[in-house]
Each structure stands twice: as structure tokens, then as C-alpha cells.
Amino acid sequence: MIRINDNFHRLAPTYLFTEVARRLKAYATANPDVDIIRMGIGDVTCPICPAAVEAMKKAADDQSDPSTFHGYGPEQGYEWLRRAIAEGDYMSRGVNVDIDEIFVSDGAKSDTGNIGDIISTECRVAVTDPVYPVYVDTNVMAGRAGTPTPDGCWSRISYLPCIAENAFIPALPTDSPDVIYLCYPNNPTGTTLTRDELARWVEYARAHGSLILFDSAYEAYITSPDVPHSIYEIEGAREVAIEFRSFSKTAGFTGLRCGYTVVPKELKGVAEDGTIVSLNSLWLRRQSTKFNGASYIIQRAAEALYTPEGHRQVADTIAYYMRNARILREGLEQMGLHVWGGIDAPYIWLRTPDSMSSWEFFDFLLNHCHVAGTPGSGFGPSGEGYFRLTAFGRYEDTVRAVERMRQLSVNE
Ligand SMILES: *Cc1c(COP(=O)(O)O)cnc(C)c1O
DSSP states (O other): OOOOOHHHHHSOOOHHHHHHHHHHHHHHHHOTTOOOEEOOSOOOOSOOOHHHHHHHHHHHHHTTSTTTOOOSOOTTOOHHHHHHHIIIIIGGGTOOOOGGGEEEESOHHHHHHHGGGGSOTTOOEEEEESOOHHHHHHHHHTTOSOOBOTTSOBTTEEEEEOOGGGTTOOOOOSSOOSEEEEESSOTTTOOOOOHHHHHHHHHHHHHHTOEEEEEOTTGGGOOOTTSOSSGGGSTTGGGTEEEEEESHHHHSTTTTOOEEEEOOTTOEEEOTTSOEEEHHHHHHHHHHHHOOOOOHHHHHHHHHTTSHHHHHHHHHHHHHHHHHHHHHHHHHHHTTOOEEESSSSSEEEEEOGGGOOHHHHHHHHHHHHOEEOEEGGGGOGGGTTEEEEESOSOHHHHHHHHHHHHTOOOOO
């Protein structure tokens, strides 16, 4: 029989969303007439904006004519899209990113998961806790995580707690990790780091030779002026940080699949024999070997987001979700719950009332309000006692969910 990669065997089954689905199904079967409002999964509900849809139709027509047909494209993405990204997302904020530092892909999940290919399996990894599970699980698959510990962690991964007591601002590590994953605005907590707070991480990485993997999938939701949209707004970040972006939450591309990663040319790593190597060259080599580029039609859709109409339409969708976020946040606050997020991110993170565990509150909310959310403990040990609701639902459902929750009587 074929020997498997034991790192996969060590991974626990994907418990969180399977368990949520299992409990929802059981509840729906037992209560067939109940209308459950789902505010759990991170998927969006608004359709693709007209500018991007028109661009896809035109691109589909291109594919039907030999003179405009596009086969394999550049692995890094078409230059017209990378130019639009460099100008629209960076130059417009006074940040210089060269088009050969941009790598277009099928999304940020792939890129944050695949980036580990170019670094040693010896590297020590740090994550904030609670955390987007992809960062941890892909390091387990690569053999970088060590062994599971009784408290639900991994022996070779450092966990940086983000809890109410530290206002969800992780303390700098004490053990000089080689790689630090930061996701801001944060999924699942909806919290952010200000420019000064992020500057401390860049300074730390520079002093300790660490690499920051900065996931800014929710950049488009930022409203606070002191929250940076890109880590490269911080001086010195080009020498220590890779940035991941996605059109999924920005423009509803969760089903179309497109994102990009920025690997600055200043970023260097060291080989076993002491040679200094550019991470940009390694990532180019990795992508051109294992990836054949995002589809032409989808890249045309992404390009359309940078036109004035595309920009306006995307802003409208984000405003729609952020109205939901405000309704959720204000409604829950008025009930006396402790709530974070929802200002620069489409997630609301709340402390479970009456000292309920995350899963107890999941069942409580489902039984009493027929509202489904996500237990915070599913994102890591520091998520215990917290709960996530998303603003990605329909407006009417969000309003109804808050009305139902208002009927609850809870004690802090
Ligand atoms: C949704 C999400 C992504 C985006 O993933 P895609 O593969 O681009 O759809 C990346 N990071 C975080 C933290 C997310 O929540």
C-alpha cells in the first residue's frame, strides 16, 4: 500500500464548519418549519458588479474569435491587470510596487497556503490566536508545526493571544519566530492594527530577521483613517513583508477566484550554503512551475474593478455590508453584549453572555433565535468564550436576526 504523507494524517479533521453544518442540519430536521438565518460562513451574498460582468461577457466573446483568443497567459498574471493593481491599490496611496512584484493568482487561500513552499521546514512560525485556520493547517501539512498539544495547539507554532484583555492587539513574540502571519483587518475578530501598531511589527521583523506574511483580504472594508491599507505604507516593510490580497471579499469573487500576492524585490532569504536568495525569484519559480495563471476571463473581470464604474459599484456593495455590520454591532451593544469589529471589517466578534462556552452560545442562539453563527473556539484556543457573526448576509435577514436576538435576555 502507498505510504501517505503523515503530516496530513496528524491534522485533525476540519471540525469547525463540519460541526456547524451537522448541528444546523440536525436542528432543521427536527424543526422543519423554522426559518434559520445563517450568519456563520464567510461567503458573500451580493452578486458580481455590472462592470465586472460586462468585462467577462466581452472576454468570453474574445475567446470565440481566433484573432482575440487567449490561451495560456503569463503565470504571474497579465501585465494590464498587474498595472491596474499597482496604480489602483498602491500608487494611489503613495506606495510604490513594481508590476513584477505582483503575482496574480486564483485567490489568497491558495497563496497563503502555498507560500510555505519557498521557506525551510525548519522555520518557526507564529500566528495570532484566534486565527484563519489555513495558516496553521498548511504549516502542519508542511511538517513545520510539530505535534498537537492537549490545549489544541501545535508544539512548534507560537500562538499570540488576541483577547479583550489586550484589546485584541497581540503582544510582540518573545521567541523570535522566523515567520509571522498577520491578518488585518482580522478574520475572525474584525479588529485592526493602527499604523503605529503595525509599525512595531515591521520594526520587530527587521530587528529579528523575521518574515511577515500579511493577509489584507479585508482591506476594502477599512474606514478608520489611522488603519493602513497596505503593510507597505509602513517604512521598511518592503524588506520584511509579503502581502496577500483577494478580490473575494472586495468584489464578491468567492466563486470567480482571483487574488494577488506582492513579493518585493528587497526581500531576501538565505540558503543552506549561505547564498542570499531573492524571495521574489523563488515565488516566481514556484508559481511558474506549479501554477498556470488565473483565467483570462476572470482577470478581465478583476481589471474592470479598477475602472471608475467598477470602483463605484464595489464601494456600493461594501457600503451595503457595512450597513449590516453597523446594524449588528449597534443592536448587540444595545442588548448589553460586548462587541468588537464591524467598523473596518465585515465581522462582528462578541463575548458570549452568561459565561457560556462558544458552542453553548451557538446552540443557545440557534434554539432561541434561529440564528446561526460561528463559535470562536473553532478559530483557536483564545477564541473560546467568543462568537463570530458576519455582515455578509442580506440586509433584511440581518435586520430580522437582530430583532430576534433583542428578545433574548442576557447577562454580562
Ligand atoms: C476569505 C479570506 C481570504 C480569501 O480567500 P480567497 O481564496 O481569495 O477566496 C483570505 N484570507 C482570509 C483571512 C479570508 O478570510
